[in-house]
Amino acid sequence: MNSPTSSSTPVIVDPLPAHRIDAEALCAWLRKTAPEAAEGLAVHQFQGGMSNPTYLLTAKSGKRFILRKKPPGKLLPKAHAVDREHRVMHALADTPVPVPRMVAYCDDPEVIGAEFFVMEYVEGRIIASPAMEPIPREERTATAYSQIDTLAKLHRVDWQAVGLSTYGRPEGYLARQTARWSAQYEGSKADLAADLDYSRMDWLRDWLMEHAQVAEESAIVHGDYRLGNVILHPEESKIVAVLDWELSTIGHLISDLAYLCLLYRLPRDLPGSLSPA
Numbered sequence: 682m683n684s685p686t687s688s689s690t691p692v693i694v695d696p697l698p699a700h701r702i703d704a705e706a707l708c709a710w711l712r713k714t715a716p717e718a719a720e721g722l723a724v725h726q727f728q729g730g731m732s733n734p735t736y737l738l739t740a741k742s743g744k745r746f747i748l749r750k751k752p753p754g755k756l757l758p759k760a761h762a763v764d765r766e767h768r769v770m771h772a773l774a775d776t777p778v779p780v781p782r783m784v785a786y787c788d789d790p791e792v793i794g795a796e797f798f799v800m801e802y803v804e805g806r807i808i809a810s811p812a813m814e815p816i817p818r819e820e821r822t823a824t825a826y827s828q829i830d831t832l833a834k835l836h837r838v839d840w841q842a843v844g845l846s847t848y849g850r851p852e853g854y855l856a857r858q859t860a861r862w863s864a865q866y867e868g869s870k871a872d873l874a875a876d877l878d879y880s881r882m883d884w885l886r887d888w889l890m891e892h893a894q895v896a897e898e899s900a901i902v903h904g905d906y907r908l909g910n911v912i913l914h915p916e917e918s919k920i921v922a923v924l925d926w927e928l929s930t931i932g933h934l935i936s937d938l939a940y941l942c943l944l945y946r947l948p949r950d951l952p953g954s955l956s957p958a
Contacts, residue, residue, distance in 0.1 A: 691807050692728040693737055700726060700734045702750070702793040710792045711799070715785040718746045718799060733763055733927060738799065746784060750797035764788065765848075766926040767798040769901065772843040777834040779922050803922040805912035811944045813908065816918075823918035828908065831920045832941065836900040836934040849931030851899035858936065859893040862886075897933070904928030906937045907944075 696702065704724050711719035721741025726734065736748040749763050770780040781800040788796050808814075813821045840848065850857075863886050870879065903910075905928050912922040 693725045694728050696724060696726040696736065700752075702736070707748075707793050710787060711785065714787075715799060717742075717744065718784060724748075733766075737802070745802035746799050747781065747802055748797055748799050750793065751795040762927045763796055763798055765929060767800075769845065769848065769926045769929050770800065772840075772845050772848075773835075773838065773901075776838050776843065778838060779831065779920060781922050781924075803912050805915050805921050807909070808913055809909045811908065816913075820918045824908075824913065827913075827918055827920045828911070828941065831911070831923060832903075832906060832937055835903065835906075835923070836937070838901055840899070840901050840931055845901065845931065848901075848929075851931045851933075852897065854897075854899075854902075854930075854932035855895055855936065856893040858932075859889045863890060895933070895935075898935070899931055900934040902930055902932040902934065902937050904930065904937070904940075906941055 702724065704722055707724070708719050708722050711722070718738060718740055723739040725737045725739075727737065732752070733749050734752055736750075738746040738748055740746070749766065751763055764786070767783055767786045771783045773780045774782065781803050784799040784801060786798040787793075790796055808816060808824075813824060816824055840846070866882065866886060903923065903926065905925055906923075910923065910925040911920045912924065913919070914921050
């Protein structure tokens with residue numbers, strides 16, 4: 682394990698008031714579906730940065746599990762799709778793509794107040810910093826290669842063979858994404874300064890719309906593939922699990938690669954961009 686002072690160690694707290702769950706009800710449900718995770722359960726919450734509240738479950742035996750659930754309150758349709766997260770990771774279980782083992786899924790919000798799933802706990806490091814801190818500089822190249830290798834493994838998976846033939850609409854994926862972004866961009870202008878110069882963004886919008894029709898190359902697309910959404914081996918420069926699949930679908934693989942490369946194209950003084958190697 683990392684030391685408690687390491688910035689690669691997630692912060693674990695008692696569940697926040699708005700995110701508290703009924704541990705007894707959870708245990709009762711787990712006894713029927715996953716007895717290994719039910720007895721003497723202690724529940725803590727991972728703090729910050731997650732759209733779906735995430736909890737550490739520690740059984741009496743000492744074995745640990747992770748619970749992901751939808752957040753409280755009224756949600757947009759198809760948002761916070763924990764069912765999709767569970768489905769895609771379950772489908773990838775016997776592939777070269779490293780994912781946690783799925784333990785149980787519950788679509789009944791009456792159990793703990795929201796839909797949720799439970800998966801195995803994977804030991805390792807979460808590197809939230811896009812600049813790869815606190816990874817030593819001499820290990821960052823190997824870490825980046827592991828990111829690319831893992832993404833390539835994902836894109837090589839036969840998504841139909843693993844049971845994801847109805848997981849998304851691969852046809853016209855980039856054209857749909859570009860059209861949606863263009864509409865969102867136009868809509869955002871109403872909230873910005875009237876004298877703002879949009880000419881360069883307008884040029885980008887027009888260029889993307891003109892070039893969105895490309896040869897179809899369908900793959901499982903993660904949708905948010907970056908260093909902060911993977912678990913790195915405790916000591917090695919190797920990815921041992923890919924997390925946060927709620928935006929995943931079947932689409933064009935170039936979108937994942939472009940998103941991963943985005944940080945390398947941002948100004949160095951912009952918060953979140955990569956610092957010089």
